[in-house]
Amino acid sequence: MTKIGLTGKDTTRPRGRSLRVISAPVLSLALSAAVSLAATVWAGTAQADARFDAFIRNMWPEARAAGITPNTYNAVFTDMTPDPDTVRLMSAQSEFVKPVWDYLGSAVSESRIETGRRMLQEHGAVLREIEARYGVDRAAVLAVWGMETNYGGFMGKHNVIRALATLAYGAPRRQDFWKGELITALAIVQAGHVRHEQMIGSWAGAMGHTQFMPTSWKRYAADYNGDGKRDIWTSIPDALASTANYLKEHGWQTGKTWGYEIRLPRGFDYSLADDSTTKTVAEWSRLGVVRANGKGFPRPDDKAVLVLPAGAAGPGFLMLRNFFVIKRYNNATAYALAVGHLADRIRGGDALVGDWSRDQLPLNKEQTMQLQAALNRKGFSVGNPDGLAGPATRKAIRAFQKSRGLIPDGYASVTLLAQMQRGG
Numbered sequence: 001m002t003k004i005g006l007t008g009k010d011t012t013r014p015r016g017r018s019l020r021v022i023s024a025p026v027l028s029l030a031l032s033a034a035v036s037l038a039a040t041v042w043a044g045t046a047q048a049d050a051r052f053d054a055f056i057r058n059m060w061p062e063a064r065a066a067g068i069t070p071n072t073y074n075a076v077f078t079d080m081t082p083d084p085d086t087v088r089l090m091s092a093q094s095e096f097v098k099p100v101w102d103y104l105g106s107a108v109s110e111s112r113i114e115t116g117r118r119m120l121q122e123h124g125a126v127l128r129e130i131e132a133r134y135g136v137d138r139a140a141v142l143a144v145w146g147m148e149t150n151y152g153g154f155m156g157k158h159n160v161i162r163a164l165a166t167l168a169y170g171a172p173r174r175q176d177f178w179k180g181e182l183i184t185a186l187a188i189v190q191a192g193h194v195r196h197e198q199m200i201g202s203w204a205g206a207m208g209h210t211q212f213m214p215t216s217w218k219r220y221a222a223d224y225n226g227d228g229k230r231d232i233w234t235s236i237p238d239a240l241a242s243t244a245n246y247l248k249e250h251g252w253q254t255g256k257t258w259g260y261e262i263r264l265p266r267g268f269d270y271s272l273a274d275d276s277t278t279k280t281v282a283e284w285s286r287l288g289v290v291r292a293n294g295k296g297f298p299r300p301d302d303k304a305v306l307v308l309p310a311g312a313a314g315p316g317f318l319m320l321r322n323f324f325v326i327k328r329y330n331n332a333t334a335y336a337l338a339v340g341h342l343a344d345r346i347r348g349g350d351a352l353v354g355d356w357s358r359d360q361l362p363l364n365k366e367q368t369m370q371l372q373a374a375l376n377r378k379g380f381s382v383g384n385p386d387g388l389a390g391p392a393t394r395k396a397i398r399a400f401q402k403s404r405g406l407i408p409d410g411y412a413s414v415t416l417l418a419q420m421q422r423g424g
Helices: 046-065 070-077 085-092 102-109 111-122 123-136 136-147 162-170 175-191 214-220 236-251 283-284 321-329 333-346 365-376 389-403 414-421
Strands: 004-005 028-029 259-263 278-280 303-307 316-319
Touching: 046 070, 046 162, 046 175, 070 175, 102 333, 111 123, 111 136, 111 333, 123 136, 123 236, 136 236, 136 321, 136 333, 162 175, 175 214, 214 236, 236 321, 259 303, 278 283, 283 303, 283 333, 321 333, 365 389, 365 414, 389 414
Parallel strands: none
Antiparallel strands: 004 028, 259 316, 278 303, 303 316
């Protein structure tokens, strides 16, 4: 990394309380996008601290342009160092992908269900008011709270501004995104919604009871109790109202569920389970789709998408609009399914009926790249292998499955990869 010494008076530094970084040598750091944060090898070294200090100094004009005052800037950044946990966790590449059935088993555990039911009683009056005000199912709001922090049991242990400064400084990608989140977090502190020492969250900057990023807080956080603060850290009513407002603003349909567990008939056309084909519930019913619990569909005109989280060998679901609204909170099918199912269980609903085929394990990133390369070699183009089983990969899998007389469910499993590697 190149260090360039600068001379002359620093005309951009904040006035007032002095920052440790102000007295350090002025450095200009050129970060290569190809170099990972972990490779910086900065843990506790003076050189690393100087680079971080220089980054903080050089960001001041941008913060000042956004309305951040010198007092706020100095108070927050004095003696700050990079967050080593953020360095470690951001650079870690997990080789294990938790199967959806294991994810649901821990996410919708009996203890989480029972705690959710207790919270439904304990915060009943607030939740009823929030549901009336925002039109969002109170059990869904509780389920998000339960999924994100186990009902406030663990909201993270990181100072959010420190974590975001670490990411904005050295993340190999999306540095403009992290810098925007950091400046927004500074504005939240400056406005008095929370003291910066109490702005606690995840290593990646998600905050409070229901884990809002700063820019999401800015757009959607609510002041339920009318005290002039949108306090998602210590005010449970504010946090729950903020979550309801987030879901409402992303299109939550009042009075409707997230989806239904279903069964498919023999000979069903699995190419319809492509995550995009939308039909009314009545149209799906005419194709032989029925609810797994034997009950009827309450609103035949509702539009739904057929989703098979573990392929044809596992349970299927008709997902309504609210399922995809939940995915705006976390864009993972397993997460949204867990929130929806946890909400049902909190209300007293039954467990899922279908069995998961536990031998159909999902692929990790390296295995997905191997699968994509194999599909390309066999003429089922997915483009450059990237380890992400997106729409193009699922489409190619279906085409391969059809060509081999297999059920075209588009599911990327270890079984499918092994078959392709054997020359299937």
